[in-house]
Amino acid sequence: MSQSNLHIGIVGAGPSGCYVADAIGRKLPGAFIDIFDRLPTPFGLVRGGVAPDHQGTKNIARQFERTLGKDSVRFLGNIAIGRDISYEELKAAYDVLIITIGALEDRRLGIPGENLDAVYGSGQFVAWYNGIPDGRDLDPKLDGKSVAIIGNGNVALDIARLLGKTADELASSDLCAHARAVFEAACIEDIWLVGRRGPLEASFTTAELAEFGELSRVATLVDPVQLPQALPDGLSEEQKKLGEKNLEVLHGYAARGEQRERPVRIHFLFHAAPVAIRGETRAQELVLDHTRVEPGVAITGGKTFTIPADTVISAIGYRSTPFPGLPFDTARGIVANTQGRVEPGVYAAGWCKRGPQGVVPANRADALAVADLILADLAGHEPGRKPGGALIDTLLAERDARPVDFAGWQKINAAEVAAGQGRPREKLTRLEDLLAAATG
Numbered sequence: 001m002s003q004s005n006l007h008i009g010i011v012g013a014g015p016s017g018c019y020v021a022d023a024i025g026r027k028l029p030g031a032f033i034d035i036f037d038r039l040p041t042p043f044g045l046v047r048g049g050v051a052p053d054h055q056g057t058k059n060i061a062r063q064f065e066r067t068l069g070k071d072s073v074r075f076l077g078n079i080a081i082g083r084d085i086s087y088e089e090l091k092a093a094y095d096v097l098i099i100t101i102g103a104l105e106d107r108r109l110g111i112p113g114e115n116l117d118a119v120y121g122s123g124q125f126v127a128w129y130n131g132i133p134d135g136r137d138l139d140p141k142l143d144g145k146s147v148a149i150i151g152n153g154n155v156a157l158d159i160a161r162l163l164g165k166t167a168d169e170l171a172s173s174d175l176c177a178h179a180r181a182v183f184e185a186a187c188i189e190d191i192w193l194v195g196r197r198g199p200l201e202a203s204f205t206t207a208e209l210a211e212f213g214e215l216s217r218v219a220t221l222v223d224p225v226q227l228p229q230a231l232p233d234g235l236s237e238e239q240k241k242l243g244e245k246n247l248e249v250l251h252g253y254a255a256r257g258e259q260r261e262r263p264v265r266i267h268f269l270f271h272a273a274p275v276a277i278r279g280e281t282r283a284q285e286l287v288l289d290h291t292r293v294e295p296g297v298a299i300t301g302g303k304t305f306t307i308p309a310d311t312v313i314s315a316i317g318y319r320s321t322p323f324p325g326l327p328f329d330t331a332r333g334i335v336a337n338t339q340g341r342v343e344p345g346v347y348a349a350g351w352c353k354r355g356p357q358g359v360v361p362a363n364r365a366d367a368l369a370v371a372d373l374i375l376a377d378l379a380g381h382e383p384g385r386k387p388g389g390a391l392i393d394t395l396l397a398e399r400d401a402r403p404v405d406f407a408g409w410q411k412i413n414a415a416e417v418a419a420g421q422g423r424p425r426e427k428l429t430r431l432e433d434l435l436a437a438a439t440g
């Protein structure tokens with residue numbers, strides 16, 4: 001068998017899976033590629049994570065669509081590995097397997113009160129507002145005046161910005177109807193953005209930070225005392241560049257005291273480590289401890305204070321969710337791998353390989369690297385003759401699974417866009433509706 005008609009299986013049709021399919025298609029022309037996703041819809045967090053008011057970012061899906069539409073590529077949506085097909089069956093079917101399952105599970109805060117009502121992980125919360133079927137029924141409580149968001153990355157800023165926007169400001173987004181209804185009924189006055197460390201250690205980017213300045217009903221409040229006047233020594237060029245730009249925006253907010261009267265206040269609270277969430281049955285307040293930062297690490301001093309928090313959302317990172325048999329690094333929450341190699345014939349790429357860091361295009365380099373690894377490992381070896389998708393199709397038919405192919409996704413897409421009525425789309429958020437649209 002020549003390397004050109006290899007059978008390749010990819011688990012996860014997010015950005016990494018799509019970039020891998022593209023890279024393999026270029027480097028191993030003639031390979032047959034099957035790309036699975038547990039959802040009937042492709043594109044992973046581009047559909048289910050990226051903020052609904054950042055439509056420009058979602059345009060990358062058009063590029064991924066071209067990859068999935070190629071003759072050598074089959075999309076098998078609504079097929080979860082570990083539920084419909086096992087890891088062992090995949091290994092029996094494909095000459096090469098690439099795991100690109102992302103990192104979808106929220107990291108836990110590990111503080112008392114975390115299990116109270118009205119406390120959510122950002123993964124859960126974002127899946128809810130982005131209409132992922134199994135997150136659709138979260139029905140989060142946004143019925144109080146204050147929301148605390150823990151974390152200083154772009155996801156925390158996304159959530160604060162969406163909560164701060166008016167219905168008009170959300171009109172050109174694809175925020176799902178069920179979430180729009182909850183946002184519109186909410187009467188939030190204070191949103192706290194809580195960071196354990198200082199503004200220079202925050203991982204949010206300047207463009208996202210600057211967006212708060214454009215929100216019509218929001219006062220963005222920063223205590224100037226929390227902002228360093230100058231950058232400390234020892235920062236890398238990249239840290240210096242980001243730090244300077246972020247500080248400039250934050251100093252700008254600190255100087256805009258006249259906005260205090262606006263109906264919604266977003267408070268940036270740095271150097272505050274969460275130690276407990278208090279409340280009778282649901283969250284009422286968040287207990288924080290002042291910190292100081294010593295080379296990059298937040299040290300608590302035992303001087304606690306509280307802020308009101310009727311809802312708490314933690315945005316402190318994610319872990320991958322393994323399926324049975326998949327080698328897994330439990331401590332790091334990623335697929336166990338050595339620079340992308342998992343075990344003979346099996347590779348990992350993207351967030352499940354290196355952890356939940358990096359924007360969509362950052363996964364391209366990983367995909368190219370994994371394609372090179374595969375080429376290097378195959379060099380001089382005659383790969384075993386595996387049956388490819390034919391075996392999988394037989395198993396799926398025996399199990400009454402309902403795979404959604406690329407044409408099915410195109411039908412879902414068309415139905416959602418048609419329902420948008422001025423919005424980019426109105427997403428179908430129930431599994432049965434998605435499957436009906438895919439066959440309709």
Ligand SMILES: Cc1cc2nc3c(=O)[nH]c(=O)nc-3n(C[C@H](O)[C@H](O)[C@H](O)COP(=O)(O)OP(=O)(O)OC[C@H]3O[C@@H](n4cnc5c(N)ncnc54)[C@H](O)[C@@H]3O)c2cc1C
Pocket residue numbers: 011012013014015016017036037038039042043044045046049050051054057079080081082100101102103104126155158323349350351352357358359360361363
């Ligand atoms: C809330 C949020 C907002 C973000 N916003 C931006 C942004 O604005 N701009 C930007 O550039 N980046 C953004 N990112 C980062 C970006 O989404 C990631 O870099 C990228 O999605 C990682 O790609 P991935 O393919 O590795 O993982 P994912 O996108 O998570 O894709 C993994 C895929 O695997 C599938 N899968 C998982 N388990 C199984 C299984 N057992 N069987 C079959 N399929 C499975 C999932 O359904 C999913 O489709 C954001 C991330 C988050 C969390």
